[in-house]
Amino acid sequence: MRVGIDATPLLGQRSGVGRYVEGLLAGLEQLSTPDDVRAVLTTFSARGTLPLALTSDRVRVSRRRVPARLLHPLWGRFALPPVEWLSGPVEVFHATNFVLPPTRRAAGVVSIHDLTFLHLSETVAPAVLAYRTLVPRSVERGQVVIAFSEAVAQEIRATYDLGTDDVAVIPHGVDPGWASAEAAAPADLAAAGIPERYLLVVGNLEPRKNLRLAVAAHRIARSIAPATVPPLVLVGAAGWGDRWGGEAPDPADVIQTGYLDDALLRRVMAGALAVCTPSRYEGFGLPVLEALASGRVVLASDIAAHREISGGTATLLDIADDDAPDRWATAMIEASGQAVDPEAHAVRRAHAAGFTWERSARAHVEAYRRAVSRSQSA
Numbered sequence: 001m002r003v004g005i006d007a008t009p010l011l012g013q014r015s016g017v018g019r020y021v022e023g024l025l026a027g028l029e030q031l032s033t034p035d036d037v038r039a040v041l042t043t044f045s046a047r048g049t050l051p052l053a054l055t056s057d058r059v060r061v062s063r064r065r066v067p068a069r070l071l072h073p074l075w076g077r078f079a080l081p082p083v084e085w086l087s088g089p090v091e092v093f094h095a096t097n098f099v100l101p102p103t104r105r106a107a108g109v110v111s112i113h114d115l116t117f118l119h120l121s122e123t124v125a126p127a128v129l130a131y132r133t134l135v136p137r138s139v140e141r142g143q144v145v146i147a148f149s150e151a152v153a154q155e156i157r158a159t160y161d162l163g164t165d166d167v168a169v170i171p172h173g174v175d176p177g178w179a180s181a182e183a184a185a186p187a188d189l190a191a192a193g194i195p196e197r198y199l200l201v202v203g204n205l206e207p208r209k210n211l212r213l214a215v216a217a218h219r220i221a222r223s224i225a226p227a228t229v230p231p232l233v234l235v236g237a238a239g240w241g242d243r244w245g246g247e248a249p250d251p252a253d254v255i256q257t258g259y260l261d262d263a264l265l266r267r268v269m270a271g272a273l274a275v276c277t278p279s280r281y282e283g284f285g286l287p288v289l290e291a292l293a294s295g296r297v298v299l300a301s302d303i304a305a306h307r308e309i310s311g312g313t314a315t316l317l318d319i320a321d322d323d324a325p326d327r328w329a330t331a332m333i334e335a336s337g338q339a340v341d342p343e344a345h346a347v348r349r350a351h352a353a354g355f356t357w358e359r360s361a362r363a364h365v366e367a368y369r370r371a372v373s374r375s376q377s378a
Helices: 016-030 068-075 126-141 150-160 186-191 211-224 262-270 286-293 304-310 324-337 342-352 357-377
Strands: 002-006 038-042 059-061 092-095 107-111 144-147 167-169 199-202 232-235 254-258 274-277 298-301 315-317
Touching: 002 016, 016 038, 016 059, 016 286, 016 357, 068 126, 092 357, 107 126, 107 357, 126 150, 144 150, 144 357, 150 167, 150 304, 167 357, 186 262, 199 211, 199 262, 199 286, 199 324, 211 232, 211 324, 232 262, 262 286, 274 286, 274 324, 286 298, 286 304, 286 342, 298 304, 298 324, 304 315, 315 324
Parallel strands: 002 038, 002 092, 038 059, 092 107, 107 144, 144 167, 199 232, 199 274, 232 254, 274 298, 298 315
Antiparallel strands: none
């Protein structure tokens, strides 16, 4: 089966969607019985090149490229141009990032990561608001929708009037490298501007990540226990919008490193006293899973996706009431002062080890086959 895959998220710095596509391709390579799956990577951009390491006897890259900014307006209104013009002949095309192009003959599968563009539209970049039109068209064109948590799958079914079988719930995996990473050496931390003791937040610096709560709670925690609570380190690419909700944090207390490559990020995470994820909304929450794989203490917002993927191994905290900053501050103080618990460390890693990219890839192949079958019987 020849499968076209939108690999645009792999260009440039990897966001959460890019990490998903990278993990999916790794999982497809790991399948012991590949069922003759051959992937054709297509990018909707005129800039950037895909790493050659992605290519293999199962994966090739289409050389035809047109920028998404030109394609999306057309795809939002018309059934042209069909994606096969760019990918070449494929039996199924997998749109990995919300927007499924029109196809000539291929079946369609679309990954919808979340419904932020509907539920929290004030937190997204202006271009994402176009998903209000593009996503419904994608759902209509496709035979199968992929969600990454049951929580979001239920939202998608209710929003777009889909049946249970129309939406496949396929959790992400976590690369084994997160569990095997050792804490970064002091010299490497210093080179990145990170102290030897720190609390960590990972993610794009954007309003949905609720950085204002993390910063407010950290300020309270430092005022109560300055000798115990270390600086807060924010790792992630520059985002958009009002991320602080007012005055920017003190750089002596809150350190922004910018984007870190995977190798260094894993080592930085492995040395964190705790990983904080106070997001207002997530479709899955990959940083939570990666932190659990690293054995870290995880302080996460008590939202549906986090409850689902953490399986009781993270400390979930409310983010909605007036006491939230104090509650998070207390948790930060406790995490900063407690000794490492080997048993809890092992439990967190064991839970995360159940999420593999091979398992995710196998479920994706099942979704591809279901889409082809539905397309042929339509």
